[in-house]
Amino acid sequence: MRVLLTGGTGLVGSHACRMLQGRGHALRLLVRDPARAQSVFSRFDAEPPEFVRGDITEPVSIAAALEGCEALVHCAAATPMQSGSVEQLFQVNVDGVKHVVGQALDSGISRIVCISSITAIFNADASKVNADAPPTPSRMPYGQSKVQAELYLRGQQDAGKPIAIIYPGGILGPDDPGFSDSCKAIKHRIDNGFRLFGAGGMQ
Numbered sequence: 001m002r003v004l005l006t007g008g009t010g011l012v013g014s015h016a017c018r019m020l021q022g023r024g025h026a027l028r029l030l031v032r033d034p035a036r037a038q039s040v041f042s043r044f045d046a047e048p049p050e051f052v053r054g055d056i057t058e059p060v061s062i063a064a065a066l067e068g069c070e071a072l073v074h075c076a077a078a079t080p081m082q083s084g085s086v087e088q089l090f091q092v093n094v095d096g097v098k099h100v101v102g103q104a105l106d107s108g109i110s111r112i113v114c115i116s117s118i119t120a121i122f123n124a125d126a127s128k129v130n131a132d133a134p135p136t137p138s139r140m141p142y143g144q145s146k147v148q149a150e151l152y153l154r155g156q157q158d159a160g161k162p163i164a165i166i167y168p169g170g171i172l173g174p175d176d177p178g179f180s181d182s183c184k185a186i187k188h189r190i191d192n193g194f195r196l197f198g199a200g201g202m203q
Contacts, residue, residue: 001111002026004065006056006100007075008049009040011180012115012171016073018046030054030065030076040177056096062103071111072104079142079181086141093145098152101163110162114153118169120146131167 003020007013008029017027027049031037034051041048054061056076066072078092097114104112119142121133135150136143150165157163170182 001070002028002068003071003073004028004030004069004104005049005073005075006030007077007115009037009177010075011173011176011178011182012168013073013075014040014044014175014177015173016075017041017049018044020073021046021049025071026050028052028065028069030056030062043177044175056100057091059099059103062099063107066103066107066109069107069109072100072109072113074100074112074114076100077115077117078145080140081181081184089141090145090148093142094148094152097149101153101156105156105161112161112163114163114165116150116153116165116167117146118167119143120150121167129167131165 003025005013005017005020005027006029008017008027009031017029021027029037029049029051031051031053032055034053037051038048052061052065054065056062074097076092076096078089080089083089083092101112101114118129119138120135121129122136122138122143123129123133135147135154138144138147153163153165157165170185171180172182172186176183
């Protein structure tokens with residue numbers, strides 16, 4: 001099937017794209033800079049996907065990218081390290097999700113997968129962190145943005161819409177196209193040391 005994927009030049013998105021291609025699906029990536037996307041995928045020993053210029057904060061470009069697609073994988077997101085302001089963080093993580101998923105539903109897409117974050121359902125009791133856990137209020141803008149997006153997605157699920165949500169934590173791995181924030185965090189700890197807490201352990 002033809003799949004539209006957002007966030008394809010990031011660590012998770014680029015791996016998801018190549019995995020889906022390896023299973024025989026045709027991939028279309030919504031990207032802000034097709035030349036940069038081409039450069040990213042030229043490093044891999046695989047046929048590059050189709051690139052469509054657009055932005056998840058621009059509904060018109062999303063509608064055009066969805067034409068002819070049967071599925072959506074939404075990997076795009078912003079982090080505090082990437083965002084110039086709290087407003088921008090919410091535009092990407094909340095409005096972007098609503099634009100992409102809303103347009104996909106309006107287009108009749110029957111398979112939608114959204115990559116959320118463990119931040120949206122975080123609980124200090126690890127036994128309570130699972131896909132059925134309720135969204136968790138956060139004091140930080142990033143967490144607040146993920147929770148708002150989560151509430152929207154779960155509302156759509158409750159209405160019977162075909163949406164699956166995945167909750168990764170910090171992700172590290174090979175072939176990172178842009179030195180992701182998880183890698184930046186590890187480098188910061190290597191350079192500056194790890195913070196140890198009185199009760200033992202570290203972040």
